[in-house]
Amino acid sequence: MFDPTLYGVISQIESDRIVLPAMQRPFVWKEDRITRLIDSLLRGFPLGTILLWKTKTMQRYRRFQRDIDSDVLEVFKFEKAEDDDRYLVLDGQQRLTSLLSALRGTYNNKRVFLDVLSGDSTDKDPGDEYYDSRFLTDGEVLKLNDTSNGVSCYYIPLQELTKVEAVYAATIAFEKSQKLGLNAEQTKQITNTYLRCATIMGGHRALQVHLIDENEVNVTPLEEILEIFVRVNSGGLVLQKSDLLMSLLDLKWNDIQPHLQLLVRELNSNKPFNFTRDDILKEPSHRSWFGD
Numbered sequence: 284m285f286d287p288t289l290y291g292v293i294s295q296i297e298s299d300r301i302v303l304p305a306m307q308r309p310f311v312w313k314e315d316r317i318t319r320l321i322d323s324l325l326r327g328f329p330l331g332t333i334l335l336w337k338t339k340t341m342q343r344y345r346r347f348q349r350d351i352d353s354d355v356l357e358v359f360k361f362e363k364a365e366d367d368d369r370y371l372v373l374d375g376q377q378r379l380t381s382l383l384s385a386l387r388g389t390y391n392n393k394r395v396f397l398d399v400l401s402g403d404s405t406d407k408d409p410g411d412e413y414y415d416s417r418f419l420t421d422g423e424v425l426k427l428n429d430t431s432n433g434v435s436c437y438y439i440p441l442q443e444l445t446k447v448e449a450v451y452a453a454t455i456a457f458e459k460s461q462k463l464g465l466n467a468e469q470t471k472q473i474t475n476t477y478l479r480c481a482t483i484m485g486g487h488r489a490l491q492v493h494l495i496d497e498n499e500v501n502v503t504p505l506e507e508i509l510e511i512f513v514r515v516n517s518g519g520l521v522l523q524k525s526d527l528l529m530s531l532l533d534l535k536w537n538d539i540q541p542h543l544q545l546l547v548r549e550l551n552s553n554k555p556f557n558f559t560r561d562d563i564l565k566e567p568s569h570r571s572w573f574g575d
Contacts, residue, residue, distance in 0.1 A: 285370070287492045289382070290484040292333070295370070296383055301335065302344040304371040306512055309357050310348060310380045314390060314418050317381040321395065321441065322412040324382075324489055325402065325479050333375035334515055336495045336508055339368060347380055349388035356551075358544040373495070373508070374515040385416075385441055386484075393418035396427075396438035399459075399476045400469055414476070416441060434463050437473075444480035452481035 286295065295301045323330060343361040372379060385395040401415035415436070419427070424438050437459075447455060456477035460470040483489060495511070496503055503511075550558045 285492070285494065285497075287490065288485050288487055289489045292379070292490060292492065293383060293386055293484075296347050296379065297349075297387065299346055300368070301370045301372065301379075302346055303376060304336070304373070304512075305343040305345070305359075305361055306509065307345075307372065307376050309359075310351065310377065312377050312381050313353070316377075317385055317390065318395075318416045318418075319412060320378060320381050321385055321397070321416045322414045324483055325397075325414045325476075327488065329491065330378055330489055331375070332491045332493050333379065334373040334493050334495065334511075335370040336373050336503075337368065337370050337497050337499070338502075339499075342369075342371060344369065344371060347383055349383050350392075351380070351384050351388070351390045353391055356544060356548050358548070359541050361541070370494070373512045375490075386445055387442065390418045393420055395419075395441040396424055397441045397444060397476070397480070398436045398438050399444070399456075399473045400434070400436055400465075402472060402476055402479075430463065434465060434469070437463060441480070444477065445484050447477060447481045449478070449481040449485075452477040 286292070292301065320330065341363055343363055345359050345361050348357070384390050395416050396419045398415040398417075402413050404413050407413060417438070419438065427436060427438050430437075453474055456474040457470065459477075460473050463469075465473065495508070547558055550556060
Protein backbone atom coordinates (compact mmCIF):
# COMPACT_ATOMS: atom_id res chain seq x y z
CA MET A 284 0.00 0.00 0.00
CA PHE A 285 1.26 3.46 -0.87
CA ASP A 286 2.74 5.39 2.08
CA PRO A 287 2.08 9.16 1.57
CA THR A 288 4.22 10.35 4.49
CA LEU A 289 7.51 12.08 3.71
CA TYR A 290 9.36 9.07 5.12
CA GLY A 291 7.25 6.75 2.95
CA VAL A 292 7.80 8.77 -0.22
CA ILE A 293 11.57 9.01 0.31
CA SER A 294 11.76 5.28 1.10
CA GLN A 295 9.82 4.40 -2.06
CA ILE A 296 12.18 6.59 -4.10
CA GLU A 297 15.17 4.78 -2.58
CA SER A 298 13.63 1.39 -3.42
CA ASP A 299 12.97 2.57 -7.02
CA ARG A 300 9.23 2.24 -6.66
CA ILE A 301 8.87 5.97 -7.38
CA VAL A 302 10.87 6.83 -10.50
CA LEU A 303 11.14 9.45 -13.22
CA PRO A 304 9.55 8.86 -16.64
CA ALA A 305 11.56 9.49 -19.79
CA MET A 306 9.61 12.70 -20.48
CA GLN A 307 10.98 14.42 -17.35
CA ARG A 308 13.61 17.11 -17.65
CA PRO A 309 16.97 17.20 -15.79
CA PHE A 310 17.20 18.43 -12.21
CA VAL A 311 17.96 22.17 -12.21
CA TRP A 312 17.40 23.54 -8.70
CA LYS A 313 20.27 25.33 -6.97
CA GLU A 314 21.26 25.35 -3.31
CA ASP A 315 19.20 28.42 -2.41
CA ARG A 316 15.96 26.87 -3.64
CA ILE A 317 16.67 23.67 -1.73
CA THR A 318 17.39 25.47 1.56
CA ARG A 319 14.25 27.53 1.09
CA LEU A 320 12.31 24.29 0.62
CA ILE A 321 13.78 22.99 3.88
CA ASP A 322 12.72 26.18 5.65
CA SER A 323 9.18 25.70 4.34
CA LEU A 324 9.25 22.08 5.51
CA LEU A 325 10.34 22.99 9.04
CA ARG A 326 7.84 25.82 9.28
CA GLY A 327 5.02 23.46 8.41
CA PHE A 328 4.23 25.05 5.08
CA PRO A 329 2.60 22.79 2.47
CA LEU A 330 5.08 21.88 -0.24
CA GLY A 331 2.48 21.42 -2.94
CA THR A 332 1.04 18.41 -4.70
CA ILE A 333 3.15 15.55 -6.00
CA LEU A 334 1.50 13.96 -9.02
CA LEU A 335 2.28 10.28 -9.57
CA TRP A 336 1.13 7.92 -12.31
CA LYS A 337 0.73 4.31 -11.26
CA THR A 338 1.26 1.97 -14.17
CA LYS A 339 2.11 -1.65 -14.90
CA THR A 340 2.66 -1.03 -18.60
CA MET A 341 6.25 -1.02 -19.74
CA GLN A 342 7.63 2.51 -19.58
CA ARG A 343 11.17 3.76 -19.77
CA TYR A 344 12.27 5.41 -16.56
CA ARG A 345 15.33 6.60 -14.73
CA ARG A 346 16.17 6.57 -11.06
CA PHE A 347 16.42 9.64 -8.88
CA GLN A 348 19.79 11.19 -8.17
CA ARG A 349 20.60 11.12 -4.48
CA ASP A 350 23.97 12.81 -4.88
CA ILE A 351 23.84 15.91 -7.09
CA ASP A 352 26.84 17.36 -8.91
CA SER A 353 25.78 20.58 -10.61
CA ASP A 354 29.07 20.83 -12.52
CA VAL A 355 28.60 17.55 -14.37
CA LEU A 356 26.13 17.31 -17.24
CA GLU A 357 23.86 14.39 -16.49
CA VAL A 358 23.38 11.80 -19.21
CA PHE A 359 20.24 9.81 -18.57
CA LYS A 360 20.37 6.04 -18.20
CA PHE A 361 16.92 4.66 -18.83
CA GLU A 362 15.63 1.33 -17.62
CA LYS A 363 12.58 -0.73 -18.45
CA ALA A 364 10.45 -3.01 -16.33
CA GLU A 365 7.46 -5.10 -17.31
CA ASP A 366 4.59 -6.19 -15.05
CA ASP A 367 5.98 -4.29 -12.11
CA ASP A 368 4.07 -1.68 -10.11
CA ARG A 369 5.84 1.66 -10.28
CA TYR A 370 4.87 5.25 -9.69
CA LEU A 371 6.13 7.68 -12.33
CA VAL A 372 6.48 11.32 -11.32
CA LEU A 373 4.50 13.68 -13.54
CA ASP A 374 4.87 16.72 -11.27
CA GLY A 375 7.19 17.34 -8.32
CA GLN A 376 10.53 16.08 -9.62
CA GLN A 377 12.48 19.16 -8.48
CA ARG A 378 11.03 19.05 -4.96
CA LEU A 379 11.44 15.31 -4.56
CA THR A 380 15.03 15.33 -5.83
CA SER A 381 15.81 18.25 -3.52
CA LEU A 382 14.35 16.44 -0.51
CA LEU A 383 16.19 13.23 -1.39
CA SER A 384 19.48 15.10 -1.69
CA ALA A 385 18.91 16.97 1.58
CA LEU A 386 17.65 14.02 3.63
CA ARG A 387 19.70 11.18 2.19
CA GLY A 388 22.42 12.46 -0.10
CA THR A 389 24.68 15.35 -1.06
CA TYR A 390 24.84 18.40 -3.31
CA ASN A 391 28.26 19.09 -4.84
CA ASN A 392 29.81 16.75 -2.25
CA LYS A 393 28.29 18.69 0.63
CA ARG A 394 25.59 17.69 3.11
CA VAL A 395 22.81 19.86 4.50
CA PHE A 396 23.53 21.12 8.00
CA LEU A 397 20.88 22.89 10.06
CA ASP A 398 21.56 25.52 12.69
CA VAL A 399 19.56 24.03 15.57
CA LEU A 400 19.45 27.45 17.25
CA SER A 401 17.73 29.08 14.27
CA GLY A 402 14.00 29.25 13.64
CA ASP A 403 13.08 32.30 15.72
CA SER A 404 10.85 34.64 13.71
CA THR A 405 11.66 37.71 15.82
CA ASP A 406 12.54 40.74 13.65
CA LYS A 407 12.20 38.68 10.49
CA ASP A 408 9.91 39.22 7.55
CA PRO A 409 7.67 36.21 6.73
CA GLY A 410 9.45 36.03 3.39
CA ASP A 411 12.79 35.44 5.08
CA GLU A 412 14.10 32.00 5.95
CA TYR A 413 13.63 31.33 9.66
CA TYR A 414 15.65 28.10 9.70
CA ASP A 415 19.26 28.42 8.60
CA SER A 416 20.28 25.35 6.60
CA ARG A 417 23.38 25.19 4.45
CA PHE A 418 25.26 22.75 2.24
CA LEU A 419 28.61 22.40 4.00
CA THR A 420 31.71 20.26 4.21
CA ASP A 421 32.77 18.80 7.55
CA GLY A 422 35.65 21.29 7.65
CA GLU A 423 33.31 24.25 7.16
CA VAL A 424 31.08 22.98 9.95
CA LEU A 425 33.97 22.75 12.41
CA LYS A 426 34.70 26.45 11.90
CA LEU A 427 31.05 27.47 12.24
CA ASN A 428 30.62 25.36 15.39
CA ASP A 429 33.60 26.92 17.17
CA THR A 430 32.27 27.61 20.68
CA SER A 431 35.40 29.29 22.06
CA ASN A 432 33.67 32.70 22.03
CA GLY A 433 30.24 31.50 23.11
CA VAL A 434 27.46 29.81 21.18
CA SER A 435 25.33 31.76 18.73
CA CYS A 436 24.80 28.96 16.22
CA TYR A 437 25.35 25.23 16.06
CA TYR A 438 25.06 23.15 12.88
CA ILE A 439 24.05 19.48 12.84
CA PRO A 440 23.45 17.30 9.75
CA LEU A 441 19.78 17.40 8.80
CA GLN A 442 20.02 13.70 7.99
CA GLU A 443 20.88 12.95 11.64
CA LEU A 444 18.18 15.23 13.04
CA THR A 445 15.41 13.59 11.00
CA LYS A 446 16.46 10.13 12.21
CA VAL A 447 15.89 11.02 15.87
CA GLU A 448 12.83 9.27 17.29
CA ALA A 449 10.23 11.83 18.34
CA VAL A 450 9.85 10.33 21.83
CA TYR A 451 13.54 11.01 22.55
CA ALA A 452 13.89 14.35 20.73
CA ALA A 453 13.31 16.63 23.74
CA THR A 454 15.72 14.65 25.95
CA ILE A 455 18.46 14.67 23.32
CA ALA A 456 17.97 18.40 22.75
CA PHE A 457 18.22 19.09 26.50
CA GLU A 458 21.41 17.06 26.79
CA LYS A 459 22.89 18.93 23.83
CA SER A 460 21.95 22.28 25.39
CA GLN A 461 23.64 21.30 28.64
CA LYS A 462 26.79 20.26 26.80
CA LEU A 463 26.90 23.56 24.89
CA GLY A 464 26.04 25.67 27.93
CA LEU A 465 22.98 27.24 26.35
CA ASN A 466 20.71 29.71 28.15
CA ALA A 467 16.99 29.15 28.72
CA GLU A 468 15.90 30.80 25.46
CA GLN A 469 18.43 28.86 23.40
CA THR A 470 17.39 25.63 25.11
CA LYS A 471 13.80 26.32 24.17
CA GLN A 472 14.78 26.93 20.55
CA ILE A 473 16.99 23.85 20.18
CA THR A 474 14.24 21.70 21.70
CA ASN A 475 11.72 23.10 19.24
CA THR A 476 14.06 22.40 16.32
CA TYR A 477 14.76 18.83 17.41
CA LEU A 478 11.05 18.12 17.81
CA ARG A 479 10.22 19.55 14.39
CA CYS A 480 12.95 17.54 12.67
CA ALA A 481 11.95 14.36 14.48
CA THR A 482 8.28 14.60 13.48
CA ILE A 483 8.30 15.90 9.90
CA MET A 484 9.24 12.55 8.36
CA GLY A 485 6.14 10.79 9.63
CA GLY A 486 3.70 13.62 9.04
CA HIS A 487 1.06 13.74 6.33
CA ARG A 488 1.07 17.52 5.91
CA ALA A 489 4.38 18.06 4.12
CA LEU A 490 3.41 16.48 0.81
CA GLN A 491 0.05 16.06 -0.82
CA VAL A 492 0.28 13.06 -3.14
CA HIS A 493 -2.20 12.63 -5.98
CA LEU A 494 -2.22 9.26 -7.75
CA ILE A 495 -3.39 8.74 -11.33
CA ASP A 496 -4.79 5.28 -12.20
CA GLU A 497 -4.50 4.07 -8.63
CA ASN A 498 -7.49 1.73 -8.96
CA GLU A 499 -6.53 0.59 -12.48
CA VAL A 500 -10.21 0.49 -13.53
CA ASN A 501 -10.14 3.19 -16.19
CA VAL A 502 -6.56 3.37 -17.39
CA THR A 503 -5.54 6.78 -18.76
CA PRO A 504 -4.19 6.66 -22.36
CA LEU A 505 -0.53 7.56 -22.79
CA GLU A 506 -1.42 10.59 -24.95
CA GLU A 507 -3.55 11.99 -22.11
CA ILE A 508 -0.75 11.31 -19.60
CA LEU A 509 1.52 13.45 -21.78
CA GLU A 510 -1.11 16.21 -21.90
CA ILE A 511 -1.44 16.09 -18.10
CA PHE A 512 2.34 16.35 -17.82
CA VAL A 513 2.43 19.42 -20.04
CA ARG A 514 -0.43 21.15 -18.24
CA VAL A 515 0.75 20.60 -14.67
CA ASN A 516 4.23 21.76 -15.61
CA SER A 517 2.99 25.01 -17.12
CA GLY A 518 3.58 26.66 -13.72
CA GLY A 519 6.73 26.88 -11.61
CA LEU A 520 9.58 26.07 -13.98
CA VAL A 521 7.59 26.90 -17.09
CA LEU A 522 7.69 24.43 -19.93
CA GLN A 523 9.14 25.82 -23.11
CA LYS A 524 8.25 24.70 -26.63
CA SER A 525 11.47 22.70 -26.62
CA ASP A 526 10.23 20.76 -23.58
CA LEU A 527 7.06 19.78 -25.40
CA LEU A 528 9.09 18.87 -28.48
CA MET A 529 11.38 16.80 -26.29
CA SER A 530 8.41 14.92 -24.83
CA LEU A 531 6.94 14.25 -28.27
CA LEU A 532 10.28 13.08 -29.65
CA ASP A 533 10.79 10.86 -26.64
CA LEU A 534 7.57 8.99 -27.37
CA LYS A 535 8.91 8.04 -30.81
CA TRP A 536 12.65 7.69 -30.18
CA ASN A 537 13.80 5.75 -27.15
CA ASP A 538 17.32 7.13 -26.89
CA ILE A 539 16.78 10.74 -27.96
CA GLN A 540 17.61 12.29 -24.58
CA PRO A 541 20.93 10.49 -23.97
CA HIS A 542 21.95 11.28 -27.58
CA LEU A 543 21.18 14.96 -27.09
CA GLN A 544 22.96 15.11 -23.74
CA LEU A 545 26.09 13.50 -25.16
CA LEU A 546 25.98 15.87 -28.13
CA VAL A 547 25.75 18.90 -25.83
CA ARG A 548 28.67 17.59 -23.78
CA GLU A 549 30.74 17.09 -26.94
CA LEU A 550 29.92 20.55 -28.34
CA ASN A 551 30.89 22.25 -25.08
CA SER A 552 34.02 20.18 -24.49
CA ASN A 553 37.18 22.33 -24.41
CA LYS A 554 35.37 25.18 -26.18
CA PRO A 555 34.10 28.55 -24.94
CA PHE A 556 30.51 27.49 -25.52
CA ASN A 557 27.62 26.81 -23.23
CA PHE A 558 25.12 25.10 -25.50
CA THR A 559 22.07 23.52 -23.92
CA ARG A 560 19.61 20.88 -25.04
CA ASP A 561 17.15 23.69 -25.86
CA ASP A 562 19.64 25.34 -28.21
CA ILE A 563 19.88 22.16 -30.25
CA LEU A 564 16.13 21.57 -30.34
CA LYS A 565 15.50 25.12 -31.47
CA GLU A 566 18.17 24.99 -34.18
CA PRO A 567 16.43 24.58 -37.61
CA SER A 568 19.27 22.40 -38.88
CA HIS A 569 18.98 19.89 -36.03
CA ARG A 570 17.44 17.34 -38.37
CA SER A 571 20.72 17.10 -40.25
CA TRP A 572 22.38 15.95 -37.01
CA PHE A 573 19.90 13.18 -36.26
CA GLY A 574 18.51 12.34 -39.68
CA ASP A 575 15.03 13.15 -41.00
